[in-house]
Amino acid sequence: MNAYFIKRDKMKYIALIFVSFMLFSCQGSARKEASNDSSSSLPPIGGAKDKYGCLIAAGYTWSKIKDECIRPWEGTITMNITDTSTNFETAAFVLMDLTKQKAELFIQEEDDSVLLDSVTPHLYANEHYKLIEENHCWSLIHQEETLYEEKK
Known part of the structure; x- marks a missing residue:
């Protein structure tokens, strides 16, 4: 009977390892997706742009004469x-x-x-x-x- 309990314990142990592996692998991909989503919510490099797409922090503004962003x-x-x-x-x-x-x-x-x-x-x-x-x-x-x- 001891052999039966030892074999059953090994099976539980193997099942526990398998389930743990599956859980951690799913969370790893969830973390990757979460990190990708958070990077898209960050402001673009260089700062805010005005309604014409001119980079405000760099001193650009829209010129009606030139039809482009200028300093x-x-x-x-x-x-x-x-x-x-x-x-x-x-x-x-x-x-x-x-x-x-x-x-x-x-x-x-x-x-x-x-x-x-x-x-x-x-x-x-x-x-x-x-x-x-x-x-x-x-x-x-x-x-x-x-x-x-x-x-x-």
């Missing part, structure tokens, strides 16, 4: 704010199209860039803003107040 401070006219007492932003940027028919403003007062149309060779305007060149320097005017000026 406004690269290849544009830089103008300094005239009243620094009320504002932390210190610069605005202007991009002109190749035909000089439109100017695009990148200013902190607006969420998106602003397009101005050429009125004369030294004046661009829309219903809110005027961009005027005098003495080879640009000024941005809003409601008769000069907001930004190019360094002289």
